[in-house]
Amino acid sequence: MTMKPWVWAWTAAALAFAATVLLTSGRGAGELAYAALSFGAFAAIVGLGQMLVITLGPGNVDLSIPACMTLAGTLALKAMGTTDGTAFLGLAVALATGLAMGCANFVLIWLLRLPPIIATLAASLIYQSLAIWSNRGLRIKPPEGLADFSTGRFIGVPNLAWIALGLAILVWLLLERTIWGRWLLASGQNARAARLAGIPVQAVRAATYLSVAVFAALAGYLLASFSGGAALNMGAEYLLMSIAVVVIGGSSIAGGNSNVPGVIGAALFMFLVVSMLNSYGAGAGIKSVLTGTIIIAIVIAASTRRSRQ
Template sequence: MTVMNENPISESRFVQATDTRRSARIGAETISTITVAILCVVLLLGARFISPSLGSWSQVETVLVLGSFLVVLSFGQGLVILSGGLDLSMPAVVTLGGILATNWVGATDPGAWYLLPVVLLVCGAVGFLSAAGIVWLRVPPFIMTLAMSIIVASVLLGYTNGTPRGSAPDAALALMKGHLFGLPTPVLFLVAFVIFGWLFQSRSIFGRYLYAIGTNVEAARIAGAPVTAMRILPYVVSAISAGFVGIMLVGYSNGATLRMGDSYLLPSIAAVVIGGSSILGGRGTFLGTVGGAILLTTLGTIISAIGLEFGLRTIIEGAIVLVALLLLREELFQKLGSLWR
């Protein structure tokens, strides 16, 4: 008996079809990425009018070091959004990574770096549970990840009795406070991570699958994409990224707190949106996300240097996200493209 192939389109044809769809969007994504990069430069240069120290190289290094947390976090969030989902469990998973790093490594043997991958595996398991509820139980991503965030935060509260123990592992301290070739180690790590994230999202088959799934799940399934696996992968990567940010924060601040990840949820989403990604999925670049993360970090640094209140800072950040949503719409870039032609 002859068995008919339900997915007649080979992987090479799938890649070619995906590249064709993405080429139609490359103009808008490139323009949005360049726009965000220009805004970062203008903001840094304009800061010198407020204070000469704000535009100095040391200040740029500070922005890059602080921005590295948001860049890593936004990488995972960007993959989830690209696939058409949303991850609200990030703050709790950031805290999970930080607390486990200080309790399992810092409290016993600060040099036991080999336990840090185990911490990341635990964080990845949280992402897998979120994805399982979304994919197999059909719970909306907003509800599932929010519920997982509450569960993890509650477990951590009971596990620590309200007071996290331990200190930063040596590996985390070396990553966040070391120097190499005359540059801070976090800056070199950021450059390497940006290259890795760009290759993963824009040049790998996994990234192409995510673009296709975010655009149209059923079309991607017919084209032969492993839809179930690719819907789970972003949440696992997002959780691992969040856990790694928790380890980074521990190395930067020498300790963990129960609310260390709370301030990163909205910025992780805002960085993705400001970078030109569609909140509905299927469109966006990691380089744009990096620009959005650096832009928000630069803005926060300048506002803190000026001495504005936290409430006003939040209002300004929210206004920037709104303006980005209005200015970086695809319709606007289509009009600009028609005028250019």
């Protein structure tokens, strides 16, 4: 392999960054990088989860990510109730919620044999209702310590970015250095061959659907703390975003091939391209059209390069 697929995502992110900084002639480069790292962290966390699911092979995708984020964020903030020193209680509630949602999703897929797209879609409607019911339109503020942590920085880099980086390294190690990772890739490439080779394919699938829900729950917890409370629509944009970062990052949508560094680069890129268009004064409509065009262009570029190899 001459060029790693993730190079494209990182190049695109660097170009978008340069184009924005060029406009302001170098001013605000630090702020832009800081914002990109903060907002990119959310996309990276949900993107890593979605990448694991997509790696499972054709038809595997989790559409319940936005609802998972909202429900976990809502329940966690409710449990904490603005009391200081409850950050870990909230985290535990969020992760437990994520685990429960992941179990529910997998039960629908496994026991009821629903296609994952439909199963996660139907389940997400129920999670959404649960979030509406428990939220009651109230906006509970996160405890001050947690809010400070989620907007704070460590050695100049946002805390959120450190968390995303830690998770990325964890996922990378899991995929590249453990037997689970090999099993996951093998199941994604050919589920039948993997089963015949003695790989516990269903257990691998279960673990994957659990992890994506837990990742989404963590992202929801952090996003709610970051933005000063959980909102019912806070996860909405992360449905398309999570799929987009996986594909732009160079993972194969057909499964069996995943790319951790690419997801991070793509998450940064997705934020940077929007802020680039913003700084050039593009209206909401044009911004959206250009974002879509750029996504398609990158996918075409990546695919023609693949076929030439």
